[in-house]
Amino acid sequence: MxxxxxxxxxxxxTSTTDSTTQQxxxxxxxxxxxxxxxxxxxxxxxxxxxxxxxxxxxxxxxxxxxxxxxxxxxxxxxxxxxxxxxxxxxxxxxxxxxxxxxxxxxxxxxxxxxxxxxxxxxxxxxxxxxxxxxxxxxxxxxxxxxxxxxxxxxxxxxxxxxxxxxxxxxxxxxxxxVDWLGQKDLKHAACAEIRASMLSGECRWTRETFTRGNFTLTEQFQDCVRKRAVQSVLARPSCKNDVEAVKVVNQVWDSCFSDTRPFDEVYR
Known part of the structure; x- marks a missing residue:
């Protein structure tokens, strides 16, 4: 989101105490x-x-x-x-x-x-x-x-x-x-984040290279989109951990990464 x-x-x-309840x-x-x-x-x-x-x-x-x-x-x-x-x-x-x-x-x-x-x-x-x-x-x-x-x-x-x-x-x-919080299905949020990172221009080569210091050319765009999607899914309250975030992004990756609507193609 x-x-x-x-x-x-x-x-x-930080110090902790042992007086927590089982719940x-x-x-x-x-x-x-x-x-x-x-x-x-x-x-x-x-x-x-x-x-x-x-x-x-x-x-x-x-x-x-x-x-x-x-x-x-x-x-x-x-x-x-x-x-x-x-x-x-x-x-x-x-x-x-x-x-x-x-x-x-x-x-x-x-x-x-x-x-x-x-x-x-x-x-x-x-x-x-x-x-x-x-x-x-x-x-x-x-x-x-x-x-x-x-x-x-x-x-x-x-x-x-x-x-x-x-x-x-x-x-x-x-x-x-879209189910933004992932309360019903985290796949909605994962797909939305893949598409937004892919189509917005925030993962284009020049921004990754000169702003974030990522000089890797091979698969750089895909890696950036995937990483940002995982981070965003992980921030959802219903996402348990980073393992689940990666799993959900991988499940929808092929279909969502190829979906450029409303654009004809990725051009940024």
């Missing part, structure tokens, strides 16, 4: 979200940003603290980031061939996407005790429209790819009524 990424910082040791032990254990502790991380939000930045440069702030510093700067720059994102969005609706094409196809299915339901907002990231940083670039909701995470937009082309990804989701929903 959304374009998301995760990075890692060293996990933080709690049977439930999946979701990693705890970490909040900043200046004594542990070296980042103090009450101190001027430039002092914290200097501390980062001198190695006085842990990777966890650097994460919290990054989020604090996003909060401080929220208005500026959203204004910039709005400008990029308006450009895409007026000049991007992919976005214009998808908007027209969505309108033919009695849907509508414009500045009223394609919104730019700051999206807080989450750092969990296992050391994983969870971010997203955007998201689609059948009830509300498309969210673009203004603080994660790198440039105009990045927004174009993110918006195209979510617009493919919108087209799929109008055409097929």
């Amino acid at each position: 959304s374009s998301s990424t995760s990075t890692s910082v060293p996990p933080v040791s 709690q032990q049977q439930q999946p254990a979701f990693p705890k979200i970490l909040k900043n502790d200046p004594a542990r991380t070296g980042f103090d939000p009450k101190t001027s940003w430039w002092i914290n930045y200097f501390k980062i440069l001198t190695g006085s702030v842990t990777p966890e603290g650097q994460f919290h510093y990054r989020e604090s700067r996003y909060r401080a720059n929220e208005e500026k980031d959203c204004k910039r994102c709005d400008e990029f969005r308006d450009w895409a609706f007026n000049y991007s061939p992919t976005v214009i094409f998808l908007r027209d196809k969505i309108e033919k299915l009695n849907g509508r996407l414009d500045e009223n339901n394609v919104v730019c907002r700051r999206c807080p990231a989450r750092l969990t005790e296992d050391g994983e940083v969870h971010r997203q670039a955007g998201g689609f909701s059948p009830e509300h429209g498309i969210l673009i995470c203004a603080n994660e937009v790198r440039d105009r082309k990045h927004l174009e790819d993110t918006l195209s990804h979510e617009m493919v989701h919108a087209w799929d929903h109008l055409r097929y009524k």
